[in-house]
Amino acid sequence: MKLSWSSRAHPLAIEGAWAQGAAAQQLQRKIRERGLNLQCLDFPEQGLVVLGDDLPWVEQLTYLGRQGQIYTPTVLQPDLPLEWLAEGLARKGPPPWVLLPEGRVLSLR
Amino acid sequence: MILELVEQCSQGLVERRTLVEAIVLAAVAGEHVLVIGPPGTAKSEAARRVARGLGGRYFEYLLGKFSEPSELFGPVDLRKLKEGVLETATQGMLPEAEIAFLDEVFAGSTAILNSLLTLLNERVFRRGGTRLNCPLRVCIGASNALPEDESLAAFADRFLVRCFVEPVSDSLLESLLAGGRQAPAIQPCSLTDLDEVARRAKTVDLTPVVPLLANALRRLRREGLGLSDRRSVRVQNLIAAAAALAGRDQACPADLWPLVLAVPTASEQQMARQALHEVLAESDNPSLYRLAEEVSAGQKVRARRLIEAGQKLLAEHPDPLRVEGLLRDIDGHFAPDQLPPELTELRAQLKVRLP
Numbered sequence: 001m002k003l004s005w006s007s008r009a010h011p012l013a014i015e016g017a018w019a020q021g022a023a024a025q026q027l028q029r030k031i032r033e034r035g036l037n038l039q040c041l042d043f044p045e046q047g048l049v050v051l052g053d054d055l056p057w058v059e060q061l062t063y064l065g066r067q068g069q070i071y072t073p074t075v076l077q078p079d080l081p082l083e084w085l086a087e088g089l090a091r092k093g094p095p096p097w098v099l100l101p102e103g104r105v106l107s108l109r
Numbered sequence: 110m111i112l113e114l115v116e117q118c119s120q121g122l123v124e125r126r127t128l129v130e131a132i133v134l135a136a137v138a139g140e141h142v143l144v145i146g147p148p149g150t151a152k153s154e155a156a157r158r159v160a161r162g163l164g165g166r167y168f169e170y171l172l173g174k175f176s177e178p179s180e181l182f183g184p185v186d187l188r189k190l191k192e193g194v195l196e197t198a199t200q201g202m203l204p205e206a207e208i209a210f211l212d213e214v215f216a217g218s219t220a221i222l223n224s225l226l227t228l229l230n231e232r233v234f235r236r237g238g239t240r241l242n243c244p245l246r247v248c249i250g251a252s253n254a255l256p257e258d259e260s261l262a263a264f265a266d267r268f269l270v271r272c273f274v275e276p277v278s279d280s281l282l283e284s285l286l287a288g289g290r291q292a293p294a295i296q297p298c299s300l301t302d303l304d305e306v307a308r309r310a311k312t313v314d315l316t317p318v319v320p321l322l323a324n325a326l327r328r329l330r331r332e333g334l335g336l337s338d339r340r341s342v343r344v345q346n347l348i349a350a351a352a353a354l355a356g357r358d359q360a361c362p363a364d365l366w367p368l369v370l371a372v373p374t375a376s377e378q379q380m381a382r383q384a385l386h387e388v389l390a391e392s393d394n395p396s397l398y399r400l401a402e403e404v405s406a407g408q409k410v411r412a413r414r415l416i417e418a419g420q421k422l423l424a425e426h427p428d429p430l431r432v433e434g435l436l437r438d439i440d441g442h443f444a445p446d447q448l449p450p451e452l453t454e455l456r457a458q459l460k461v462r463l464p
Contacts, residue, residue, distance in 0.1 A: 057433035
């Protein structure tokens, strides 16, 4: 079943970011040039996840916030209770997870 | 005038701008503020700065179990006592203050709290033969926690506005350290300026929002977050003050956000925000936009805050890292398809400033 999303009335605090393609490359370059100590996780074909709050800005970046073990875009919320989601996501890999629209799930461990 | 005052009073006070704005809102509404938070979180500094900014007579006191009423209200007038009259010499004491800060406000004795109750409620000080009309505009009470003792509930209820402060977040420690060494440059305005806005607030027409307010109060009751009848009535003073501070003679849905501030506890305020999110989405205020944003989490007022910050940044030769910080703030708060046109334009202007 496809998960539906709605806008979040109270955006989450930024705790990470997800990017793909040119945006991911630009983000990595900025992090390297500035010597930032951020946790970067590269998922081939799926994009780059960077964890931390003091992130460089790059066009086309999706900022992530965290609720429990699940990172989602700061401005969106999945229309299912977190506990249910966590149960479903556990089948895809160990927590924490990044959950993105279009059903994309990245296990960060 | 008020926006400038808020800006000046908040200089270097990291994460306390909303407290400054709440004190100003309460002062215009003729209501009092209760600030709950751990010691050392700049509660008294925020009050002192607003008092300095408003140019009013200020009284500050740390209450304790052994505080005597005379320490707040003044000693017995010995000259008069010789003549057989019991009067209080109130000069320089709370009954003559225009702005007051009472730390550990619930620690006072019953005698102190009873006199305070009348003073806060009726703006009158009575003791023996002394009966004095008090010029108090706003009293800020502070405490580490809300009282659990039921007997203090009636007293606590006199503080309509509730603010909850936490120590400054980790990411802002550098700003806290830098701000702590800065002396704020405050150009005091006159209390008559405040009184003028307060006078306008009293004449604000609330008719257009009364049905909305009643619905919101019903919604809060359904969620188990009901306000006392007294608070429900008095919250209208805050809404009128918000409208007056926004330059409106007639209140509109954008002015309903102060309702959340009248909800008594931090967790209940959080629940109230969620229960009322549809009503609060309209929130806006050009003078107190940080507070309106924090209270309502409304997109409109959030956009206003970001636009103000962006325009200020563009007026200087901005450091690219600050520009990136603001762009991050915009993108972290608005989905691309929900960016208001003004913010889209600002975002484009900010991007141009990046190398």
